[in-house]
Amino acid sequence: MTVQGRVHKYGSDVDTDVIIPARYLNTASAKELAKHCMEDLDRDFINKVQKGDIMVAEDNFGCGSSREHAPLAIKTSGVSLVIANSFARIFYRNAINIGLPILECPEAVKDISAGDVVSCDLATGIITNQTTGKAFTAQPFPPFIQKIIDAGGLLASLKK
Numbered sequence: 001m002t003v004q005g006r007v008h009k010y011g012s013d014v015d016t017d018v019i020i021p022a023r024y025l026n027t028a029s030a031k032e033l034a035k036h037c038m039e040d041l042d043r044d045f046i047n048k049v050q051k052g053d054i055m056v057a058e059d060n061f062g063c064g065s066s067r068e069h070a071p072l073a074i075k076t077s078g079v080s081l082v083i084a085n086s087f088a089r090i091f092y093r094n095a096i097n098i099g100l101p102i103l104e105c106p107e108a109v110k111d112i113s114a115g116d117v118v119s120c121d122l123a124t125g126i127i128t129n130q131t132t133g134k135a136f137t138a139q140p141f142p143p144f145i146q147k148i149i150d151a152g153g154l155l156a157s158l159k160k
Contacts, residue, residue, distance in 0.1 A: 001150065003080040003101070004119035004130070005053035007112055008038075008045060014057055015064030016091065020073040022065075033069055034076035051078040054120070056112050058084065062091025071095040081120055083127065083138070085109050096145055099153035103127065105138035122146065 018041045020033055027033060038045035055074060061084040062070060071094050074082065082095070085106045095102045101122050108127045112118060116131035125140035141149065151157035 001122050002119060003052060003122065004117065005080055006050065007114055007116045007118055008049065008053060008055050009112065009114040010057040012058040013060050013063055014041065016062060016067055016070040017064050019070040025069055030072050030076040033073040037073040037077040046077060049078050052080045053078055054118050055079050055082045056109055058109060059086050061087050063088040066090040068094045068098055071100045072098050075100040083108055096148055097154045099149050101149050103138040105136050108136035
């Protein structure tokens with residue numbers, strides 16, 4: 001599967017409380033969570049994000065509380081992929097569990113700027129910055145994890 005979108009770029013240590021503030025965790029609605037995604041860091045994110053867009057961040061993305069609400073809010077907001085130098089381990093697994101593709105690729109993060117258009121072949125891990133023409137290779141997920149993501153998450157995969 002290939003995804004393509006405009007980049008929203010963030011720095012290091014973006015924690016789950018910034019991705020989806022705790023004051024909104026009393027809802028089970030993914031759409032309601034998405035309305036508040038990133039609002040404490042980037043108040044206008046939800047007005048700028050378009051279906052298919054890509055989020056890029058530096059180190060330790062998703063650190064903090066171990067809640068699935070964070071990757072769920074990102075995915076439901078329309079983001080098709082998160083690329084970072086590194087992810088907090090619990091966020092990494094939660095992203096897989098809810099079907100949000102994520103890739104670690106420091107070279108791509110260094111080259112990509114906010115507003116660039118980026119595409120990625122998730123099966124091969126090839127990330128292409130359409131704006132600069134540069135391509136990078138991230139380690140793609142193994143086939144069994146890619147099946148979970150393709151199904152829309154762990155529960156959806158088990159139902160199949």
